[in-house]
Amino acid sequence: MPLDDDSRLVALYDAHGPSVWRYVVHLTGDAAGADDIVQETLLRAWRSPRIMAQEPASTRSWMITVARNLVIDEARSARRRHEIGVAETPERAAGDATDALFESLLVEEALVTLSLEHRAVIVHAYYGGCSVAEVARRLGIPEGTVKSRLHYGLRALRLALQEKGVTR
Missing domain, CATH: 1.10.1740.10 (RNA polymerase sigma factor, region 2, helix turn helix motif)
Known part of the structure; x- marks a missing residue:
């Protein structure tokens, strides 16, 4: 049957x-x-x-x-891995800014070793975001002088950082 x-x-x-x-x-x-x-x-x-x-x-x-x-x-399956769906994506984790802080301190110490003229041009151009013409106008010096001070100031800055062991 x-x-x-x-x-x-x-x-x-x-x-x-x-x-x-x-x-x-x-x-x-x-x-x-x-x-x-x-x-x-x-x-x-x-x-x-x-x-x-x-x-x-x-x-x-x-x-x-x-x-x-x-x-x-x-x-x-996602359920086994304990994944759950959410309405909004979570915030991105902020990176640790410790290295950037130490680098900025080293650059600041190296900038202090430069002459006042070289330091002023570098700070205006790189940290202030100014063009060569703007730096010249703000400091009241010719554009050629700004270019020259930038060149020699960056060279001196590189040497100061090399002495601190930051660059090659």
């Missing part, structure tokens, strides 16, 4: 459910999660006409494979 789908599903569970459950617990260490995996495995067997047509004794390897794939899928 042929078995109906409900009877076959009960027979599948009776024949393979405990074995599949132990296998999943062995893989995951989670008894509650193993119940869910076994239930999903049986649901997939019930949805598969080929499996439901077979004798329950010949489907264990198929069920073990399905259960193993479900465990792998669960391990790869």
Whole structure:
């Protein structure tokens, strides 16, 4: 007498459910999660006409494979990795400004060693963002003098930084 789908599903569970459950617990260490995996495995067997047509004794390897794939899928899922969606992206972490602070202190110490004329031109041009013409107008000196002081001032600044071990 042929078995109906409900009877076959009960027979599948009776024949393979405990074995599949132990296998999943062995893989995951989670008894509650193993119940869910076994239930999903049986649901997939019930949805598969080929499996439901077979004798329950010949489907264990198929069920073990399905259960193993479900465990792998669960391990790869975002829910398993405890990822949650949020409405807004989190703020970016601010970097540590300690290195920049030390570099600025070294440059400041090196600038102090320059002559007042060279220092004024470099500060206006590089820290003030002024063009050569603007620096010349602000300091009341010709543009050629600004270019010359920038050139020699940067050279002196480089030497001062080299003495402090900052540059090559």
